[in-house]
Amino acid sequence: MTGFRRRVPGRRRADISTHANLLRNHFSLIAGDSPDAFPVVEYVEFVLPQVMDDFVLEIVDDHEMPGMEGATWPDKLHMKLPRSVYERAAANDGRARFTVSHELGHLLLHQGVPFFRETHQSQTIAPYECSEWQANEFAASLLMPEEVVKACGSVRDIMERCGVSQTAAVNRLKVLKMVKPRGW
């Protein structure tokens, strides 16, 4: 679930991007050529129900999820989004698309995963063991695969080709350790 960090079994960045790439490839197989901007809402609405019959996407009025952008119960195959986030994602808003991808990350990475109960609300969760880090990493590599980012010439180019926000594009460049050339 989004909102609080949980310690989960660790995953490496490479392992997470393998998952994300498999999913992109899966979509291309079904839909033919898929665009650089991964159609995550279409994936969730058209493809997931075919591979997981019990998957449920629930959309609720915003006041039913105060202060939340999304929530996922991986073992119940249940993803819940406030209406405004869903509508923005469906209209290709970058930030909302990232949110849906993040929830998809929880759904796929954290099924059957024991959420470790912390005795102390510890700040010692290593990033790779943090549920939120893993879901963000998944979303970033789903929407911005390394080879697509490498083919882009500017932050704006990444934003347009991948359908992401400026924040997400800049973060991705940092993570991939790609130096922003002057003038980007």
Added chain:
Amino acid sequence: MSNALTPLGKELRKLRIDALERIADLARALRCTASFISAVELGKRSPPEDFLQGIVHHYNLDAAAEARLRNLAALSTTAVRIDLTEGTSDRSRELAVAFARAFPTIDSEKAAKLLETLTWPNNQKGQKR
């Protein structure tokens, strides 16, 4: 509370996927909200008649598909309202209330008998909805 799609919800999702429409697209076509469609799919709201008509029209359902949809809608209904405001005799009010009270105790055998009593006399006139 269950978070599973009702049989009607599954049918609606199938119709949508076959038409390659997202909930957002259907919401726009039916002039309702995405959260309303979602609530119907999950059985949190009963589908109103104009919603069902909208679905039939939007997906151009033939008579058989419409009957199927309506049957699923009936099965997915979570509550039934009986209007007792107009032209209701005391006797029929009593019946409605007694039925509501006894409902949890009616087993399937008894239900079959009651259904028979209720349906055989007017099978020619057709059931009013």
